[in-house]
Amino acid sequence: MDLGVAVPAFVVAAVVGVLFFLGYRYYSSYLARKVYALDPAFVTPAHQFNDGNDFVPTNKHVLFGHHFTSVAGAAPIVGPAIAVFWGWGPALTWIVLGTIFAAGVHDLGALAVSVRHKAKSIGTLAGEVINGRARKLFLAIIFFLLTLVNAVFAVVIGNLFVANPGAVIPIVGEIPLAIAIGVYIYRTRSSALLPSIVGVVVLYALILVGNAFPISLDGLAEALGVEQTRNVWVVLLFAYTWIASRIPVWVLLQPRDYINSHQLFIALGVIALGVIVGMNTIQAPVVNDVPEGSPSFFPFLFITIACGAISGFHSLVSSGTTSKQLDKESDARYVGYMGAVGEGSLATGAVLAATAGVAASQADWQALYPDFATASSGATGNFVRGVAEFANNIAIPLDLATIFAAVVVISFAATTMDTGVRLQRYVVQEIGELVKVRALSRNLTVATTIAVVIPLAMALLPGGGEAGYTFGVLWQLFGTTNQLTAGLALSVIAVWITRRGRNPIAALVPLVFLLAMTTWALLVNLRNFVRDDQWVLAPLDAVIFVLAVWLIVEAALALRAAHRERPSLVDADGTGAGRESVVARANPDEPTSDRPIGGPDRDGDR
Amino acid sequence: MSRRVVLVRGPRAAAGSGGCCSGDVRPFDEGGSHAHAPSEDTVAAVYRALRAAVPADVAVEVVSPSNWLWLLPALVTDGRRRGLRGAALRRSVRAGMAVESLIADGAVLASGRLPAPAAAVAAVEVELGVRGAAGSPAGRAGEPQVG
Numbered sequence: 109m110d111l112g113v114a115v116p117a118f119v120v121a122a123v124v125g126v127l128f129f130l131g132y133r134y135y136s137s138y139l140a141r142k143v144y145a146l147d148p149a150f151v152t153p154a155h156q157f158n159d160g161n162d163f164v165p166t167n168k169h170v171l172f173g174h175h176f177t178s179v180a181g182a183a184p185i186v187g188p189a190i191a192v193f194w195g196w197g198p199a200l201t202w203i204v205l206g207t208i209f210a211a212g213v214h215d216l217g218a219l220a221v222s223v224r225h226k227a228k229s230i231g232t233l234a235g236e237v238i239n240g241r242a243r244k245l246f247l248a249i250i251f252f253l254l255t256l257v258n259a260v261f262a263v264v265i266g267n268l269f270v271a272n273p274g275a276v277i278p279i280v281g282e283i284p285l286a287i288a289i290g291v292y293i294y295r296t297r298s299s300a301l302l303p304s305i306v307g308v309v310v311l312y313a314l315i316l317v318g319n320a321f322p323i324s325l326d327g328l329a330e331a332l333g334v335e336q337t338r339n340v341w342v343v344l345l346f347a348y349t350w351i352a353s354r355i356p357v358w359v360l361l362q363p364r365d366y367i368n369s370h371q372l373f374i375a376l377g378v379i380a381l382g383v384i385v386g387m388n389t390i391q392a393p394v395v396n397d398v399p400e401g402s403p404s405f406f407p408f409l410f411i412t413i414a415c416g417a418i419s420g421f422h423s424l425v426s427s428g429t430t431s432k433q434l435d436k437e438s439d440a441r442y443v444g445y446m447g448a449v450g451e452g453s454l455a456t457g458a459v460l461a462a463t464a465g466v467a468a469s470q471a472d473w474q475a476l477y478p479d480f481a482t483a484s485s486g487a488t489g490n491f492v493r494g495v496a497e498f499a500n501n502i503a504i505p506l507d508l509a510t511i512f513a514a515v516v517v518i519s520f521a522a523t524t525m526d527t528g529v530r531l532q533r534y535v536v537q538e539i540g541e542l543v544k545v546r547a548l549s550r551n552l553t554v555a556t557t558i559a560v561v562i563p564l565a566m567a568l569l570p571g572g573g574e575a576g577y578t579f580g581v582l583w584q585l586f587g588t589t590n591q592l593t594a595g596l597a598l599s600v601i602a603v604w605i606t607r608r609g610r611n612p613i614a615a616l617v618p619l620v621f622l623l624a625m626t627t628w629a630l631l632v633n634l635r636n637f638v639r640d641d642q643w644v645l646a647p648l649d650a651v652i653f654v655l656a657v658w659l660i661v662e663a664a665l666a667l668r669a670a671h672r673e674r675p676s677l678v679d680a681d682g683t684g685a686g687r688e689s690v691v692a693r694a695n696p697d698e699p700t701s702d703r704p705i706g707g708p709d710r711d712g713d714r
Numbered sequence: 715m716s717r718r719v720v721l722v723r724g725p726r727a728a729a730g731s732g733g734c735c736s737g738d739v740r741p742f743d744e745g746g747s748h749a750h751a752p753s754e755d756t757v758a759a760v761y762r763a764l765r766a767a768v769p770a771d772v773a774v775e776v777v778s779p780s781n782w783l784w785l786l787p788a789l790v791t792d793g794r795r796r797g798l799r800g801a802a803l804r805r806s807v808r809a810g811m812a813v814e815s816l817i818a819d820g821a822v823l824a825s826g827r828l829p830a831p832a833a834a835v836a837a838v839e840v841e842l843g844v845r846g847a848a849g850s851p852a853g854r855a856g857e858p859q860v861g
Contacts, residue, residue, distance in 0.1 A: 158765065160758030164776045173781040293779075297724075297826035299811030300779040301786065366780045373783075 114389030117464035120196075121383060124204055124456045128449045131208035136445040139213060140438065143605060143614050144220040148438040153227035153431065163227065163432045168439040171430060175447045177369050178425045179215075182520035183257075184416035184451050186264060188458040189487035190583060191412045193477050194405035196463045197394035202409055203459065206417025207452030210618035214594055215422045216444035217601035217615060222427035223434055224604075230427040230597050237600050238666045245658055247538070249592050252652060253421070254532040256586040258349075258563035261525040263579045264488050265518050266341035266567075271489045272514040273322035274507070278314035279518050282364065283348075285310055290363035304366035308374070311367065315511045339568055345525070346564045350556055353530040361526055368519050372454075375495065375516045379457040382498020383464065391473045392463035402480045403584075407625035407632070411587030416455025418618065420593025422447065458491055465494025484580030488517055532559035569644045581645055584633065585652065591626045592656055595619055599663035606670040619663065627656050718773040719764060719838055720788065720817040721828075722810070723757050756814065756828050763831030764838060772842065779813045786811070792820025818842060 140146045154165040166174075191199040218230055225233055231250070235243030269276055289303045329337040352360055382388070398405075415421070426444055434440060467473035476490055477483045492513040499509035536555045540548025547554050569578060598619040605612040630653040637646035757776060764774050777785050789810040793803045796819070809825035810817045816824040816834055818841040828834060 158762070160761030160765070160776065161755045164761065167773070167775050167784070170775060170777050170781060170784050173784050174778060177780070293813060297813050299808055300813065301782045301811045302808070304780075362780070369780055369782075 114391060117383040117388045117390055117460045120200070120390065121380070121456065121460060124200065124453075127204050128207065128452060131212065132445055132449055135208055136212055136216065136441050139216055139445070139614060140441040143213075143610060143612075144217065144440070145608070145610065146220060146438045146440055148436045150223075150437040152223050152434045152437055154433050154435060157226070157432075162429070165435040166433040168435065168442050171433050171435075171439065172443050172446060174433070175425060175430045175443050176450045177365070177372070178429070179415075179419070179422050179447055180372055180451055180454055181415070181524045182261065182264065182517055183414065183419065183524070184455040185458045185491055185517060185520070186260075186488055186583065187413040187587065188416055188455045189462040189491040190484045190580070191409050192392055192459055192462045193396060193402075193480060193483035193487075194398060194409050195395035196390055196392050196459055198405050198409055199413060199459050200456065202413055202417050203452055203455045206410075206413070206618075207448055207455075209614075210418040210594075210622070211422070211448035211452065212445040213614050213618060214418055214420075214598055214601070215426050215448045216440055217605075218423035218426035218597050219431050219434065219440045219444040220437070221601055221604050222431035223437055223440065227431040227434075228427065230423045230600060233427065233600050234596060237603050238662055241658075242596070242600075242662050242666075245655060245662065246593075246596055247535070247542075249420075249589060249596065249655055249659075250424075251532075251535050251539070252655070253586070253589040253593055254528050254535060254559075255563045255566060256582060256589055257528045258346075258525055258532060258559075259566035260579070260582050260586050261521040261528070262342045262345045262563065262567045263338065263582060264521050265345055265525070266338035267485065267579070268488060268492065268514050268518050268521075269341045270324075270337050272492065272511060273324045274315070274318040274511040275514040275518055276323040277318035277321060278311055278511065278515050279522065281314045281317075282307075282311055282367065282519065283360065286360050286364040286367060289366065290359045293363065294358055300363075300366050304363065304370060307363070307367045308370045311515065312512065315508055315515060318511055319507055342564065342567045345522075346529075346560050346567075349526055349529040350560045352526050353533055353559070354552065354556055357530075361523065361530075364519070364523055364526075368523055371516050371519055375513075376454065376457060378499050378502065379461060379495060382495075382501040383460060386498060386501030388460075388464040388497065388501070390460070390464045391467040391470050392477070393470065396477065399479050403632075407628040408584060410622070410625040411584055411591055411629050413455065414587040414590040414594075416451055416458070418448075418591070418594050418622070419451070420590045420595070420597060422451075423594065423597035461494025461498065462487065462490045463494075465497040466490045480580060484583060492517060529556075529559050529563075532563070535559075566644075566648075581633070584629065585645075585648065588626050588630055588652055588656070591622045592652070592659060595622045595626065595656075595659055595663070598622070599659065599666065602663070603666045603670045606667060607673055609674050612667075616667075623656065623660055623663075627653065627660070630656060716771060716773060717819050717842060718775060718788075718792070719768065719819075719842075720785070720810070720815075721757050721761055721764075721774065721776045722785070722813055722815045722817075723776060723778050724755070724814045759831050760816070760828050760834045763835050767835040768838060768842065779811065782811065789817065789820070792817070794820075796820040 152165065154163050157163040158165065188199055188203065191202075221233060221237075222228060222230065225236065228236070231243055231246040234246045269279075285307050289300075289307050292298070292303055293300050325337050325340045329335075329340045332340065334340055410417070426447075430443060434443065463473065466476060476486060492510060495513035495516070496506060496509035499512060500506045504512065533552070533555045536558050537549050540546070540550075540555065548558070549555075566582065598615050602612045602615040602619055605615055630649055634646060634649045634653060636642075637649055761774060761776055768774065779785070786807065789807045790803065793806045793810075798806055798820070806820070806822055809815065809822040812825045814824070814826060814828045815822060816828060816838070818838045821841050823837045823841060824834065829837065
């Protein structure tokens with residue numbers, strides 16, 4: 109579908125901005141008052157367990173800074189840059205509706221429920237609110253999610269290095285730069301701001317060096333007999349993360365994060381300024397007439413854009429660190445909902461870059477998005493070129509602007525991968541504890557190696573015969589797993605709301621929608637994998653499908669039980685919703701209202 | 715304007731995040747190996763002592779040094795309110811942004827290393843007391859006074 113007139117990008121950005129504002133102003137207010145019944149008088153865990161370390165009552169603006177920089181990264185860029193394949197209309201619609209009606213409910217809900225339960229994590233809450241099986245389900249989903257995150261971002265970085273050899277020197281140079289900053293801050297105990305700003309300046313100066321000395325590994329790949337140069341990068345990246353995930357966070361991860369936090373705002377500023385100054389118009393069709401045989405946007409759009417519309421991992425941050433620092437329960441609306449809106453804004457920027465920045469005409473754009481394989485393999489490259497165009501509008505030479513945009517995406521993806529491998533090591537260790545294998549739980553080398561080898565194998569697995577196909581599939585598996593995590597968090601939230609006699613529809617609608625899209629996509633993929641003899645992807649898809657069905661069953665049982673319990677709760681105090689305020693004034697930990705459904709867990713994991 | 719004491723965390727204590735789909739999530743924080751909180755945190759000890767000592771209407775904020783988007787304007791605003799301008803303000807802000815710094819109503823009492831909890835409380839009480847007694851924010855020149 110074509111509107112017949114190119115829509116100015118800044119008009120779209122302004123409309124999305126207004127919708128996000130209305131969503132925050134009205135819908136988050138409804139959620140805060142009627143659904144989560146946020147009570148400013150409730151004594152939050154930050155006050156209750158105040159230890160000055162993890163549990164600290166924190167100013168809501170300070171906490172928003174922590175929350176947003178923890179959730180914003182490369183994923184809201186990559187998904188939308190692929191999803192515009194179906195046209196910018198569906199992609200933007202899902203980002204706007206998903207942010208307002210799904211991500212906001214989910215992020216704010218995870219924060220609110222965690223705060224009412226001693227700031228416990230969503231995994232622990234799944235065990236408490238639903239049952240012990242749900243907690244194991246959560247662990248399994250997280251394991252898959254981290255595996256896919258690490259594999260996907262290795263492929264993203266590998267593709268970007270191959271496409272932008274000028275970005276190699278700045279990105280590799282960022283590692284000693286970050287270490288130098290980390291050591292400097294640690295030794296001198298001075299301000300992080302100045303060194304990290306100097307770090308950003310040096311990083312961008314290295315772009316000039318990278319532009320003069322682009323580095324390609326084509327020769328090495330040929331000498332090694334590796335068909336795709338990207339795969340050489342993937343192996344090198346995992347070798348690097350094996351080391352990086354074992355060193356203390358303050359040496360590399362934190363200082364690189366300081367640099368990235370500046371880059372996040374620089375990139376958002378460049379996109380915003382670029383679309384205003386350049387008056388770029390969107391050259392992609394509103395709804396793309398995709399070639400026959402392409403994945404349909406129902407259901408694949410809704411799993412391709414995960415972060416940016418709704419991301420299950422946000423519930424981990426909400427209930428992991430943010431809930432321990434919430435000063436007033438009512439601050440959850442600002443911190444949780446606005447965090448989702450911030451992520452949606454980044455995704456909107458990605459859509460604009462991949463439609464308005466990347467092409468001068470609709471024919472140019474169609475050449476970049478001719479089929480799904482090309483679209484998925486070239487998506488991040490298209491985002492990079494789009495942002496480069498926006499940067500070019502503000503007088504940065506195009507070749508340098510392209511490397512700048514690549515550096516932004518690669519830095520984000522590399523930090524995500526670094527943390528992802530580190531977290532995967534923790535999960536492997538935890539699984540080792542569960543199955544009582546000391547080599548897994550205690551031996552750091554074994555745990556790290558497993559955390560690296562599994563995603564490495566996934567990133568290298570062949571798929572479909574086309575260079576980008578594996579990546580397109582991996583991204584969809586990542587999306588389904590991430591949406592399953594969101595589904596689990598939403599089911600915990602929905603059960604919690606139902607038990608309190610309030611209307612759970614705000615959580616149920618995105619929950620049902622996500623589970624329907626996820627299982628539908630998994631089934632379609634499974635059929636295709638079996639048909640195409642994809643015997644690595646097919647079992648993986650089947651496992652995720654089983655997890656999805658398991659989640660649906662657990663969620664349905666828990667909801668039914670919660671619904672049955674509801675009248676007795678209302679009878680107990682005669683008010684239903686008013687029960688919450690009674691609880692809030694007394695401020696107990698609500699041990700009776702959230703006993704696991706089906707009685708105490710007998711699995712021995714609590 | 716209510717009074718505020720700001721504590722900047724040390725380099726180890728700042729959240730090590732990596733953006734969407736990673737982050738310092740610690741999802742299995744009940745006995746799981748994700749519970750990797752540092753055992754000793756000087757900021758925590760000073761925070762607890764301050765929170766117990768200073769009046770309830772004084773906000774005590776613990777801020778990550780990477781959260782410059784909040785910290786920088788806060789230091790500039792509080793410093794200007796104390797009457798600092800130009801080079802003095804710049805020195806004060808720079809000192810306040812350092813890890814393990816202690817700032818009371820814009821006065822940088824420690825920079826780069828926190829004093830013992832008792833000393834920190836004494837310094838803050840003197841600072842807040844001076845402001846309360848003199849009624850004038852322009853006390854010392856905004857230089858780090860402890861540590």
